[in-house]
Amino acid sequence: MWTLRGVNTEYTVAARGDRIDLVAWGPHGVSDGPSPFDFSGKVQYMLPGDVAAVEYAADGQRPFLGADLAVAGSVLTLALADVAFLPDDGLRARFSDPLTGLVVTLRWRFAPGTDVIERWAVVENSGDAPVALSRLGSAGFSVPTPSGATLSYLWGQWAQEFTPASVRLARGRFEIGSAQGVTGHQFSPCLAVENGDAAYGIQLAWTGSWQITADLDVAGLTRVRAGRQLAEGPVTVAPGESVTTPVAAGVYSAEGLGGLAREWHAYERHLAGPRLERTRKVIYNSWEATAFDVTASGQLALADVAASLGVETFVVDDGWFVGRHDDHGGLGDWTPDPAKFPDGFGAFVDAVRAKGLDFGLWVEPEMVNPKSALYAAHPSWVYQSDGRPRTTIRNQYLLNLGRDDVYEFVRETLDALLSTYAISYLKWDFNRPRTEAARNASDVDGAHVRNLYRILDHLRVAHPDVTVEGCAAGGARVDLAMAARTDVLWPSDNTAPLDRLRIQDGFLSAHAPHLMSSWVTDAEGMFDERPRSLAFRFVLACAGVLGIGADITRWSPASLSEAASWVARYKDVREVIQRGVVHRIGGPSERRCAVQYTLGDRVVVLAWNAGGLDGLDRVPARDIRLPLRGLDPRARYRHGTQVYSGSHLMAVGLPVRWTATHDADLIELALI
Known part of the structure; x- marks a missing residue:
């Protein structure tokens, strides 16, 4: 035994x-x-x-x-x-x-x-x-x-x-x-x-x-x-x-x-x-603002606003490379489009960095469009079953990464991008599953996955300062192996407030907040259309690694001012959120809906109104109480002018009150 x-x-x-x-x-x-x-x-x-x-x-x-x-x-x-x-x-x-x-x-x-x-x-x-x-x-x-x-x-x-x-x-x-x-x-x-x-x-x-x-x-x-x-x-x-x-x-x-x-x-x-000790910086991603319409001038205009908000990394998403005007072409041809960057891509990257921002880039290196130079040169690199017709999803094929030549191509392509340009953030996407593979080949799945891991492990060694975000049409590549090889993971393409609240609650039930990339956007709900405030969206995105993905050039001065304030507040507490012990309180289907993060003597609570209101104060109502966990019952904690005992916060709970204009909050309790 x-x-x-x-x-x-x-x-x-x-x-x-x-x-x-x-x-x-x-x-x-x-x-x-x-x-x-x-x-x-x-x-x-x-x-x-x-x-x-x-x-x-x-x-x-x-x-x-x-x-x-x-x-x-x-x-x-x-x-x-x-x-x-x-x-x-x-x-x-x-x-x-x-x-x-x-x-x-x-x-x-x-x-x-x-x-x-x-x-x-x-x-x-x-x-x-x-x-x-x-x-x-x-x-x-x-x-x-x-x-x-x-x-x-x-x-x-x-x-x-x-x-x-x-x-x-x-x-x-x-x-x-x-x-x-x-x-x-x-x-x-x-x-x-x-x-x-x-x-x-x-x-x-x-x-x-x-x-x-x-x-x-x-x-x-x-x-x-x-x-x-x-x-x-x-x-x-x-x-x-x-x-x-x-x-x-x-x-x-x-x-x-x-x-x-x-x-x-x-x-x-x-x-x-x-790598846990690395600060996971506040990012801005341009996808929801511009989609495939990427131009140097448009991206720099977004970068100007992002820098004014306190954003630390500016990420150019899909649409930056040759042949990429929509999702029908370009994948596999990872060369910056000179028409979109007339002064050169390097000059564009330098211009972003001159604003005090790190630079990031979106790639989908395992994919190829039929309309691309790579596919024209190497059609055999794509998965195919014994001469059967190939299937496209999102107008693209999947490269057979298990092949040595494809592995070398992907690794060398990424090495070249990261060595040529001052890129410190890489968003690696994967937008289709495998639908064809030779049945007479042994371990197609294992060969592909092992070479994926080889490349990710290589990036850690060859480009140790690059933050890698794992993404797969949202959250289709979230597992322990990816958690070990990437710095952050993208849980979902759905960034609408109440939809995302449910997604993030499930994510945190199995995965750590330092991995959870989350954006503030203007997206409307796909499953729950009830509107929520900009504060709600920021508190929600603060629950992991904060990002912004909206078209911030269209935000009002008041919204930009509020956003800058939230970014500053997040930076002050992000160490607690990303590394603290997590207690989920209630959930998106309950009146109580909050997450408590505790790191040493610091306690941060993010809370949201996931439901309705108690009659807009026209009938009697009591505060919602959030029972906290893991505190010293004899200690005293302050929030604003209110002082609580640890015993009160755990047995009775931290009070929150929602109104028509106050639907979320970030609360830091100071030990006194």
Whole structure:
């Protein structure tokens, strides 16, 4: 039996014949007693692996209730060869199958300074013939749920990403995933299992096709499998080769879904490493102001206003390169359009920087338009299925990034842009999923994703001062792997106030605020058209990394003055927002709707009126109270002239009162 320990939790496993089973998962000391996963009685008409809390199982050992690994055309069984406890690197268990020659190495490791356990598998072919893997999971996580399980997840579509949902599973199977070659808008690769007050969370660090499946057996065990979805056929491992699965991350919290969110935030700060200390600057993005109508004079006019508001980085979005007058042409030809920048692109960049602004640029390097010089020169670089007609989405094709020549082209193109011009911010977009891929090619999905990671990792080394924003038609590429390789992520193209409030609430349930890029725009609601003030939009965008995306040349002097004030207020508190401990209070469907950020002695609360008003003061009404968390009950906190005890703020709550003209607020409580 082996126990791994995180900051506050532990994970204990044991060898049971040729299996490694989970013994206990929870707070320190949880393994000191009988395992909740042990079962008595006889296994009827199944194998023991079907009902055991097995950590990783081939289909020969768990044939009926969901295996993690399988090979095409045969049944796979694995024999436990050895287990090693690595003091500085977790646990390693090695299995083998003499018939296929496969050697499978399982890994367990708590990420340093967190309570998130990372698990993955390495599948190596030590035989003399290729082996086709028809199922390639990363890990199985078991949760005791004797009375059924509540499963919480995030679903959506374009412009409606990160919508929280839950299902009560008494018995049976629940599955989410993506077969699009990208994380996807439809589901996020995360799942939570609630068992009373305790919650267990699982996420998968993969930016291609994936699946997470929860099986609840008749004896009350919920087993969650996470791994790649092999949508394009088996992955063939040649003799001497190996394939490593994505990391499946698991975490336990005694504080329910809110506690899980805080654990995920801490983990993503760990993934950021030293880059977490970089100031995530206030940006302006030109897309909603100009769309494809990019000109040097028009962009500089926007930059003038942005600089006057206190913006720190000016980002030119789509439309800056040759052939790009709409979405029908230009992708792949990453050369600045001389007609749009008659004095030269370098002179334009210098002019933006002369205003005291950093310069940023939008790219979509994995894409190509049929109407482009790149496609004319290299039509074979595009995914295609055995001579079938190619499908366009948004009038574009997807480059086969798994090819060495395409990988080199993308890397060299980005290197050239970042080396030639003083670019300090790169918005990397991805506006279509993969619809064609050669079925006879092995691991198309894995090759594309691995080369994506290679390029992003290269940018970190070759251009360490460049901030990278991950975007995919909104939030279709938000996962732990991208959180580790980008500085900020774009949750959605929908920036309307009440719509965005729901999107950001869901985002923060699984991802950290330092990753959440958010803009103030003039967009009207797509799902909720109720108007909200400029203050509401700013407080909303302040909940993560503040940006502005409206046509600010059309704003009134009063709006510009108010905007400058909000930018200044955000800069004063952004360290607390981006790095603080987060407590979500209520939600967009409740009268209470706020987020509390705490960093040391500093407490910042962002609050919004997501509903209506209490009769415009024509009938009796009481203030909405926001119960805060994690304060010192004996301490005293000041907001304006009002002083509160920590006990009052936690037990009774911080009062807010909404009026027709006051629908959001940013409140900083000073410890006195």
